Amino acid sequence: MTKRKLIKIGLSTVILLQISMPAFAAEHVLTPIEPIGNIPIIVPxxxxxxxxxxxxxxxxxxxxxxxxxxxxxxxxxxxxxxxxxxxxxxxxxxxxxxxxxxxxxxxxxxxxxxxxxxxxxxxxxxxxxxxxxxxxxxxxxxxxxxxxx
Known part of the structure; x- marks a missing residue:
């Protein structure tokens, strides 16, 4: 592969990741966590x-x-x-x-x-x-x- 093709593939991958990551993250809601001292606990x-x-x-x-x-x-x-x-x-x-x-x-x-x-x-x-x-x-x-x- 040529250097130019590798750069195009790399840039395309970065652009796709930036587009898909926020959409993926928006569907996931993290469980609330509250610390007690230094110990995190999951809060319903x-x-x-x-x-x-x-x-x-x-x-x-x-x-x-x-x-x-x-x-x-x-x-x-x-x-x-x-x-x-x-x-x-x-x-x-x-x-x-x-x-x-x-x-x-x-x-x-x-x-x-x-x-x-x-x-x-x-x-x-x-x-x-x-x-x-x-x-x-x-x-x-x-x-x-x-x-x-």
Whole structure:
């Protein structure tokens, strides 16, 4: 083969690869990965929930502030709901102190509630969030970090 033919074949190959690679990549969706420390973990993809969170803050007077939120995808998620339970660790097990819930025919909702807690115990919030699209429901349960009061 001549040098000129080799150059043409090489350039043709490069052009074809540049055209085909983006099309191939567009069809592949990578599984979301979140690092914990230096260890990557695979996080399941949710169809109607973009983000969900819960948090607990206890001030020096024993006022526990519970926050929770769910963000669905605008234009996809029809309805969202939150059910948050404030729990106390007592006698070797978690028991319910109080609970809060709300729902909305929207793609997002937030709750911000307070409750009085007793000194000398650990507390956490276990929150169940639900997102709905055309009657198809997906649910996720998330737990806040523990707070000692």
């Amino acid at each position: 993809y949710m169809k109607y929930t973009a983000r969900a969170s819960t948090n607990l803050i206890i001030d020096s007077r024993g006022n526990a502030t519970v926050t929770a939120s769910i963000d669905g995808y605008k234009g996809i998620t029809d309805k969202v709901s939150i059910s948050a339970e404030l729990q106390q660790y007592k006698n070797g097990r978690w028991t319910k102190v109080t609970s809060f819930s709300d729902s909305d025919n929207s793609h997002r909702i937030r709750i911000y509630e307070t409750a009085k807690v007793s000194k000398g115990y650990k507390y956490r919030v276990v929150t169940k969030v639900t997102a709905i699209h055309n009657g198809d429901k997906e649910t996720k349960t998330i737990t806040s970090s523990e707070q000692k009061y």
